[in-house]
Amino acid sequence: MxxxxxxxxxxxxxxxxxxxxxxxxxxxxxxxxxxxxxxxxxxxxxxxxxxxxxxxxxxxxxxxxxxxxxxxxxxxxxxxxxxxxxxxxxxxxxxxxxxxxxxxxxxxxxxxxxxxxxxxxxxxxxxxxxxxxxxxxxxxxxxxxxxxxxxxxxxxxxxxxxxxxxxxxxxxxxxxxxxxxxxxxxxxxxxxxxxxxxxxxxxxxxxxxxxxxxxxxxxxxxxxxxxxxxxxxxxxxxxxxxxxxxxxxxxxxxxxxxxxxxxxxxxxxxxxxxxxxxxxxxxxxxxxxVFYDFLYKNVKINYDGIEKITNFAAQYKEELIDDKICFNAYVSEIGDLEGKSGHYEYDANGVLYTDENDNIPEVGQKADFYLTKNIKFVNGLVKM
Incomplete structure (x- = not known):
């Protein structure tokens, strides 16, 4: 058939x-x-x-x-x-x-x-x-x-x-x-x-x-x-x-x-x-x-002047807004994340993370950030 x-x-x-x-x-x-x-x-x-x-x-x-x-x-x-x-x-x-x-x-x-x-x-x-x-x-x-x-x-x-x-x-x-x-x-x-x-x-x-x-x-x-x-x-x-x-x-x-x-x-x-x-x-x-919607690897983060390399993940939350389902990405976990995969993965190769808040990813915040000042992520994805 x-x-x-x-x-x-x-x-x-x-x-x-x-x-x-x-x-x-x-x-x-x-x-x-x-x-x-x-x-x-x-x-x-x-x-x-x-x-x-x-x-x-x-x-x-x-x-x-x-x-x-x-x-x-x-x-x-x-x-x-x-x-x-x-x-x-x-x-x-x-x-x-x-x-x-x-x-x-x-x-x-x-x-x-x-x-x-x-x-x-x-x-x-x-x-x-x-x-x-x-x-x-x-x-x-x-x-x-x-x-x-x-x-x-x-x-x-x-x-x-x-x-x-x-x-x-x-x-x-x-x-x-x-x-x-x-x-x-x-x-x-x-x-x-x-x-x-x-x-x-x-x-x-x-x-x-x-x-x-x-x-x-x-x-x-x-x-x-x-x-x-x-x-x-x-x-x-x-x-x-x-x-x-x-x-x-x-x-x-x-x-x-x-x-x-x-x-x-x-x-x-x-x-x-x-x-x-x-x-x-x-x-x-x-x-x-084993999956996240987004997985960001080898990201440099500055914790009070101490730089470290880490990984973090973001997950879509499906939100009903004006009779439409909006997929809004929020940071869901930070750490080694060994054995985890992302439906979308990005290797930062050690570049610095910044955002418009405290310049560190925090669980629950929107996945809007920069990797170096040149690469902007909006709702989890690179903004072209």
Whole structure:
């Protein structure tokens, strides 16, 4: 299959970037509501509708939800792209619709999406609310799950730019997890199905982003939705959309989420998850916290007349300003930073750091400074 062509032909052009709200996808959802597939199944804390999209006539039931964390929109974009595939009339669409019934909650946390926050309007992380069910959004998720009785669950998320793949110094552009079902992190039939499926997805993605696929930590937490669903015997896959070089809008990563979704359903339709691919799954390196957005090496700093060479790092903070996500860089750490990498790295070769404050980098200050008086950095980057 030509995944690149499939994505190009089905990418939803009406949405892009990181800030995705219910308003920004509502026109699309109404457009694909061609046969009463779209239903309001509940409301958020602030009264926004939570939509369910149900399509297909197949015996294998697939349950997907995205933007449980409101500021994690990449998988939502890819999910809508996949919906376009189901509506394009192709042989692939017909095969998928005959083999599967898809039930999706494209935006579980519309309040958090609007505010661009991880939590909902009550400041609760919905992915830590699977047992208490204290929030209306959590109740909706479980009610749909109980009613739909899925054979597979897809828990769709974004991860931060700090994650790399093992010790490779490669960004974790995509990461996956077959969540544990108990504290011993044992393998049962249900979890093995998810493991085998992820191993198959990895086979496909390695052709496009070699060594940029990680495996998320599988520590068990029954308060997490994926762990809870796995614990009651439903194979669950965690998707984590991460950083691709220079892709802070996550439009390239969006494509690889799409590849992962489509390839997984092809694998399932071909019943290609038999056997035991645990070894292949474990060969996917675990995520490691090794990245900063910016890493500045061998910088000379004058501390009260004493000069020393050091390194420092800066990290973007994603700030919602006038309905736009602004990436503002702040100094995050100073020191040796051994074993760390930067998505953007600059070797100062011992030249002097100065800024408009105390002429030393301090954690929390904006990454606006000079290296010598001739090289100016604004918001982390060299100002050309």
């Amino acid at each position: 030509n995944f690149e062509q499939l994505f190009a032909e089905n990418k939803e052009q009406s949405i892009s970037g990181r800030y995705l709200t219910l308003e920004s996808i509502s026109t699309f959802l109404k457009r694909i509501n061609t046969d009463n597939q779209l239903h309001v199944v509940g409301q958020s804390v602030l009264g926004k509708p939570i939509y369910k999209y149900l399509i297909g006539e197949g015996k294998t039931r697939i349950f997907l939800w995205s933007q449980m964390h409101g500021n994690e929109s990449t998988t939502t974009k890819a999910l809508l792209d996949f919906f376009n595939v189901l509506h394009n009339g192709s042989d692939l669409a017909k095969e998928l619709l005959s083999n599967f019934t898809f039930c999706a909650l494209p935006m579980l946390n519309p309040d958090g999406s609007n505010a661009y926050t991880r939590v909902n309007a009550n400041d609760v992380d919905l992915n830590r609310d699977s047992q208490e069910l204290s929030q209306p959004e959590s109740i909706v998720l479980w009610e749909v799950f109980d009613d739909f009785k899925p054979h597979y669950c897809y828990n769709l998320h974004d991860q931060r730019t700090i994650f790399g793949v093992g010790d490779t110094s490669k960004p974790a552009t995509m990461s996956f997890l077959a969540p544990s079902y108990n504290k011993k992190c044992e393998i049962n039939e249900s979890r093995l199905k998810a493991i085998n499926l992820i191993a198959g997805i990895n086979d496909i993605l390695q052709q496009f982003i070699p060594n940029q696929i990680g495996r998320f930590d599988d520590s068990f937490n029954i308060n997490c939705v994926g762990d809870a669903f796995q614990a009651i015997g439903v194979p669950t896959l965690l998707f984590e959309a991460g950083h691709y070089p220079d892709d802070y809008q996550r439009e390239v990563t969006r494509k690889f989420v799409f590849f992962a979704l489509v390839s997984s359903f092809i694998i399932l339709s071909e019943n290609d998850i038999v056997g035991n691919r645990m070894d292949d799954y474990l060969k996917i390196p675990q995520n490691s916290v």
